[in-house]
Amino acid sequence: MSSLTQSVAWQSLTTLAQSIKGQHMRDWFAADPTRAEAFSLSACGLYLDYSKNLVNRQVMDALFSLADERQLAAKRDAMFAGEVINHTEGRAVLHTALRNFSGQARHVDGQDVMPQVLATQAKMKAFTQAIHNGEHKGYTGKVIRHVVSIGIGGSFLGPKIMSEALKPFWQDKVKVHFVANVDGSHIQDVLKGLDAQETLVVMSSKSFTTQETLQNTLTARDWFLHSGAKQTDIAKHFVAVSSNVKAATEFGIAEENIFPMWDWVGGRYSLWSAIGLPIALQLGFENYLELLQGAYEMDCHFQNAPPEKNLPVIMAMLGVWYVNFFGAQSHVLLPYYHYLRGFPAYVQQLDMESNGKSVTVDGEWVDYATGPVIWGSEGTNGQHSFHQLIHQGQVMIPADFMLPLNVPNQDNTHHAMLASNCFGQTQALMQGKTYEQVLSELRAKGLDEESAKVLARHKTMPGNKPSNTLLFQQLDARTLGALVALYEHKVFVQGVIWGVNSFDQWGVELGKVLGNQILDKLQDREASLGFDASTNQLIEKFRRAQNGH
Numbered sequence: 001m002s003s004l005t006q007s008v009a010w011q012s013l014t015t016l017a018q019s020i021k022g023q024h025m026r027d028w029f030a031a032d033p034t035r036a037e038a039f040s041l042s043a044c045g046l047y048l049d050y051s052k053n054l055v056n057r058q059v060m061d062a063l064f065s066l067a068d069e070r071q072l073a074a075k076r077d078a079m080f081a082g083e084v085i086n087h088t089e090g091r092a093v094l095h096t097a098l099r100n101f102s103g104q105a106r107h108v109d110g111q112d113v114m115p116q117v118l119a120t121q122a123k124m125k126a127f128t129q130a131i132h133n134g135e136h137k138g139y140t141g142k143v144i145r146h147v148v149s150i151g152i153g154g155s156f157l158g159p160k161i162m163s164e165a166l167k168p169f170w171q172d173k174v175k176v177h178f179v180a181n182v183d184g185s186h187i188q189d190v191l192k193g194l195d196a197q198e199t200l201v202v203m204s205s206k207s208f209t210t211q212e213t214l215q216n217t218l219t220a221r222d223w224f225l226h227s228g229a230k231q232t233d234i235a236k237h238f239v240a241v242s243s244n245v246k247a248a249t250e251f252g253i254a255e256e257n258i259f260p261m262w263d264w265v266g267g268r269y270s271l272w273s274a275i276g277l278p279i280a281l282q283l284g285f286e287n288y289l290e291l292l293q294g295a296y297e298m299d300c301h302f303q304n305a306p307p308e309k310n311l312p313v314i315m316a317m318l319g320v321w322y323v324n325f326f327g328a329q330s331h332v333l334l335p336y337y338h339y340l341r342g343f344p345a346y347v348q349q350l351d352m353e354s355n356g357k358s359v360t361v362d363g364e365w366v367d368y369a370t371g372p373v374i375w376g377s378e379g380t381n382g383q384h385s386f387h388q389l390i391h392q393g394q395v396m397i398p399a400d401f402m403l404p405l406n407v408p409n410q411d412n413t414h415h416a417m418l419a420s421n422c423f424g425q426t427q428a429l430m431q432g433k434t435y436e437q438v439l440s441e442l443r444a445k446g447l448d449e450e451s452a453k454v455l456a457r458h459k460t461m462p463g464n465k466p467s468n469t470l471l472f473q474q475l476d477a478r479t480l481g482a483l484v485a486l487y488e489h490k491v492f493v494q495g496v497i498w499g500v501n502s503f504d505q506w507g508v509e510l511g512k513v514l515g516n517q518i519l520d521k522l523q524d525r526e527a528s529l530g531f532d533a534s535t536n537q538l539i540e541k542f543r544r545a546q547n548g549h
């Protein structure tokens with residue numbers, strides 16, 4: 001048995017879970033009128049009601065004891081101090097330095113990184129302003145109206161989803177288009193209809209070795225040169241964000257057009273670096289700074305609030321409770337706000353790439369579940385499809401509901417309907433509807449006894465399904481920054497509990513290597529194949545199709 005599952009806190013949580021399993025949340029609410037208030041808190045513009053969870057004070061205390069046993073505070077401090085906590089890659093994890101408004105130094109290897117962080121932000125600001133005020137012009141003197149942002153994974157999801165979430169705050173100086181997939185349809189669709197003379201390409205790749213991003217940039221460059229531009233015009237239309245300045249210059253990006261980032265910023269934590277340039281271009285630099293400011297406030301909250309008042313710690317420990325003591329294998333995110341519809345996909349990468357691990361930092365195999373499957377989409381759409389399984393299925397799926405209390409320039413009726421659906425769902429999940437209630441309703445409707453008894457089973461809602469509700473005044477940049485940082489820290493806390501390295505991603509490497517080997521065989525159609533029979537067969541089929549058979 002691992003040290004985690006042997007720990008005192010783990011053992012006591014195992015016992016507590018047994019006793020909780022026989023109880024129902026609706027009885028707790030009936031017995032305790034203070035429950036909602038007791039299990040709610042606010043921080044950084046976010047209000048969390050976690051009263052509709054399968055917990056009481058004793059459980060929460062036991063969960064905090066577990067965090068304590070796992071030395072959460074010391075590990076959190078090590079991250080903020082720039083220690084090399086991503087030991088499999090030999091790197092510090094200091095994305096928090098990118099949104100550090102404290103005025104204090106942040107060290108990596110004994111060196112203060114803040115001067116380079118601030119210099120890069122100043123460069124981003126000057127560039128954004130030059131694009132917006134028309135000072136930076138295209139090669140024929142036209143102002144830039146369109147930005148094509150090319151990147152994938154962490155160099156795509158953050159910029160795209162955060163820009164989308166803040167649509168009501170866009171400055172319509174430019175329109176940013178995002179391209180990630182190497183599927184040529186994506187870039188073709190984006191470039192179609194754009195005028196190269198008024199288009200800027202932002203190529204975002206921390207490593208500058210990512211196949212998809214390099215290929216899409218080559219395609220964009222060909223498109224640009226075919227529009228009549230010369231090689232020397234590229235400097236006005238192509239910029240890059242990368243930690244690999246050498247490769248970027250070799251690729252042909254002018255050195256002054258490269259925005260640096262650093263290896264102590266993980267890809268999925270990089271929107272706070274110059275990878276966020278497309279956000280600044282879409283929203284204006286001031287709004288981008290607000291996003292950083294919101295995240296900084298959450299950093300301070302995470303560092304300073306005691307566990308029982310600490311949003312990321314509470315949400316993380318609730319997640320651990322369900323994954324490890326109730327067998328929950330997934331967690332659903334349900335933003336009731338159209339512009340936040342991409343958020344589940346963002347957290348999906350953040351959480352699943354960080355904690356989808358099977359080995360502890362000490363190199364031991366784990367004997368407990370780690371990161372859950374993260375999924376979800378915008379409300380109310382999901383209510384008309386997958387919510388069925390959350391309500392009546394056999395698996396437990398804890399849910400996070402999110403709702404802005406106000407939305408700019410929107411019809412009140414729509415927003416009241418949206419909110420009522422959100423609250424109605426959390427209520428239905430918690431309280432359910434008993435067999436007896438349903439049966440008496442069916443009897444009252446005059447259904448014969450036998451049919452009523454059968455139908456009542458189908459219509460019974462078990463309830464007792466856990467959910468969090470996160471409310472905020474409106475989703476402005478600062479609130480969004482806090483929301484993203486909340487989930488970052490939640491994932492960090494869970495990684496500490498499970499003892500895994502949340503900052504590497506070795507699981508994605510093998511597929512890349514094999515993909516490259518196979519690409520060689522697809523391009524050289526005569527080359528012999530030495531793969532397994534299934535892969536050989538798939539390659540043969542592809543080759544034949546390419547030959548027109």
Ligand code: G6Q
Nearest residue numbers: 153154155205206207210267268
């Ligand atoms: C994130 C991952 C991954 C990465 C992409 C793009 O944590 O490492 O999603 O962001 O593979 O990498 P580059 O920015 O190096 O192109």
